Amino acid sequence: MLGAGPRDLAISGGRFVDALSDPDVVIDARGLVALPGLVDLHTHLREPGREDAETVLTGSQSAARGGYTAVHAMANTAPVADTAGVVEQVWNLGREAGWTEVVPIGAVTTGQQGTQLAELGAMARSAAGVRIFSDDGLCVADPLLMRRALEYVKTFDGIIAQHSQEPRLTEGAQMNEGAVSAELGLPGWPAVAEEAIIARDILLAEHVGSRLHVCHLSTAGSVELVRWAKSRGVRVTAEVTPHHLMLTDELVRTYDPLYKVNPPLRTQADVDAVRAGLADGTIDVVGTDHAPHTSEHKCCEWTAAAMGMVGMETALAIVVEAMRDFDFDFADVARVMSTRPAEISGLPEQGRIETGRGANLVLVDPEAEVRIDPAEHATMGRNNPFTGFTVSTRIVDTFLYGHRVVAGSALADPHPIARGGTWIA
Template sequence: MSSTLIRHARVLGGEERDIAIVDGRFAESVERPDETIDATGLVALPGLVDLHTHLREPGREDAETVLTGSQSAARGGYTAVHAMANTQPVADTAGVVEQVAHLGRAAGYAQVVPIGAVTTGQAGQQLAELGAMAASAARVRIFSDDGQCVADPMLMRRALEYVKTFDGVVAQHAQDPRLTEGAQMNEGLVSAELGLPGWPAVAEESIIARDVLLAEHVGSRLHVCHLSTAGSVEIVRWAKERGVRVTAEVTPHHLMLTDELVRSYDPVYKVNPPLRTQADVDAVRRGLADGTIDIVGTDHAPHTAEHKCSEWTAAAMGMVGLESALPIVMEAMADYGFGWADAARTMSARPAQISGLAEHGSLEPGTGANLVLVDPAAHEVIRPAEHATLGRNNPFAGIPVSTRIVDTFLFGTRVVADGELRGPHATARGGQWIE
């Protein structure tokens, strides 16, 4: 038996109380703890859960590995991350998703939950082995061709029908391919002035509108990845009012950054979907605050310098964000009545619920002791060069923030202590997650 007592933590930013951990689970109390931690002044949140992470392994270990991505997640306060399927080979079979889950257990810094591809090879031609991945040891419940849109409406309908049989969810990358051919940035005033091919908002909104109607018709679950426009917020709001089983996510960068930054031609700001206008940023902030947008997903997308540090039109799309997500969200939402309980809801409890992770998203006794302690009054500057991820393509470099991740506990193991990696969970030495 192992036990930890965390003293004087402000749970969800409220009253101070003690938190007891016994054998990897939250407990009512502990009399003689093996370790006592003074959390005076710190906020306790359930460990963060990311539904949208690119870990690159297998196939692109030069950009990221499951180990380095898991370490980055832990330093960002995440205890569970969902690995997107656009690896090499694509995670479209039971064998590949089981390999990803195994690599996560071997790393031992966060629970790595594989996302399966919707179509074979993400080619958009035929459904992948959805049932086999769901029945595998990885128990896949979320399927996405992220990076590619499931553009064929009949194929999307069939995917929604299939996952309904085991209460799965299709997470759509909403991007009409015909409307975005050659697109380099948001279509608008800035793209016109810079002479760069534009990426219209309607390319996202038209796919979301189609898919919520399909989800309503089929009665299945749809998740909208990285929503970025004001129109998309309104479509999701309308769909929810109709009772459609749709959830939506927004990224930290779409909550903070605008297409005005593209004037610098710095490829760190090149991302899919593109940075939008200030009006769009304001709309997605309001949508997150009022619950129209359910969660924050990082869309952590590391790239090598070879693929990112080049002229704008040749640079890869994507940004890293696991280690800066919580501080950036709290900064972006500071004027919207968005507190620590809201952060816990949108970055832990709700994503865990969407994915079906019963051991994450709660601080209640009896559940898995997945926990992050946060200093809410820090004076920090985001320094990507010091991050655990292999990716350095973080658009928030040099931004001052007032939130610092202090400690992260994964099933009771203190994997991060005072902001530094401490050591992996016992699963890395052949142990098991608490189930």
């Protein structure tokens, strides 16, 4: 169990309690690790409008199987989640599904067009209570618009989560710019295209005194920029994906579109740097950037293929594998995949195993041997770059507010909220 040796955990009324004298159900978790339910700050659930790739229901089921009890749904749907009505629709779909908390992220600009601010205040005041805003998939490239967004969300302690990609430096880019792109003859995406936006936004956030979150950081230079910003007291947080912790641009030599992603897979030096940044706390969280696509958008030639990978059901296991060479135990896994993301988003019932908090919990087998097979996953997306990998960690059970939504690694029953109940009885 997480903490100093084995101990019992008691749950009553959807919350952790000190003890139960006569429990209704007893679960034998000997040999398993108990972690707070995982929290993902970066997913693409595709609904509304792209239900052929994923729905809130299937994405929620995938999240539960991956140990997630809260996921944040990005705004690049169709229609874009840029109004109170759309974010409330996504929020309600999550509650109707009942497999995990679904927290909508609102768009920064109307239609993600990058020309005028979206209805940030209305989304913040909606039933969904949006606090994070992002045009992810696209960069808020206009510096004045980015400044205004940071100023606006500061009024309610919101966050702008930036997809750091200078568009003029990445026109037509197909992969990381470097030796491999030169050999393959594919247009490259230079590291500076990410780093230039991060540097600009750090300075804007410092000037305004607002909160900036750097999405899917991928280069060694980006790690150094965030480290510098934190040393200056800038209110910046950063995330890294499991695939950027593990995979490099050498895989593009296969021309397998499974490895086509935005930002692109980088070099081994970049992988080493982001691992070190996660270990020392420069990078705050792991976000999956779960991005399912239909087979016709992935099973095609490289240049025509969509960018993106799925990853919620394999994220924890991949993080464990990627961080083996560091002093990085399950307490650190909990910090970067649960506690810290819950703190950033402001989810008081998530992220900690403590008396009185919501009983959001995952039980993990740390000595399993699992071969990753996307055909067995709940997500509709089959574009998992770790297909065929053997990992040593398996999600056994997931509890959402005390309700066992995953049992023995299989989907069990959704939380009663899906039948009109409440998260906590």
